[in-house]
Amino acid sequence: MIVEPWQTEGHAFTREDGRALDPAYITRLFQKLRKGPGEELRAMSFHGLRHCAASLMLASGADIAVVSKLLGHASISITADVYGHRIGTVASDAVNGAANLIAHTMHTPEGVSAG
Numbered sequence: 617m618i619v620e621p622w623q624t625e626g627h628a629f630t631r632e633d634g635r636a637l638d639p640a641y642i643t644r645l646f647q648k649l650r651k652g653p654g655e656e657l658r659a660m661s662f663h664g665l666r667h668c669a670a671s672l673m674l675a676s677g678a679d680i681a682v683v684s685k686l687l688g689h690a691s692i693s694i695t696a697d698v699y700g701h702r703i704g705t706v707a708s709d710a711v712n713g714a715a716n717l718i719a720h721t722m723h724t725p726e727g728v729s730a731g
Contacts, residue, residue, distance in 0.1 A: 674699055 623634040631637060646662045660668070666687070673683045684695035 670695075670699055 621633070625634065625636055627634075627636050629637055629642075643662055646665075650658055650660075670683055670687055673686070674680065680695055680699075681692055683699075684692045687695060689695045
């Protein structure tokens with residue numbers, strides 16, 4: 617039996633020789649997994665997993681350029697358009713965090729303004 621050389625296509629899950637898995641196979645496998653224990657997966661679509669992962673990455677503070685690249689989007693603007701609601705929350709948290717840091721450093725331990 618001739619073994620084909622490993623093919624690097626940049627996929628996380630592959631066939632034994634590195635080639636991409638057939639999307640229909642992945643979908644069927646996911647459908648089987650959904651029928652197992654756990655309410656969370658039963659209600660989620662396969663595409664929903666992708667959206668969930670991207671939302672969690674952005675909510676954790678991941679750079680949008682990194683998330684965009686991982687999703688395979690042609691540009692950051694596509695990621696921003698789709699996940700803009702997530703970016704807004706992260707941006708708001710960042711601004712509030714900076715404001716809290718400034719407020720904290722503007723006061724002495726006694727609570728009296730240093731300025």
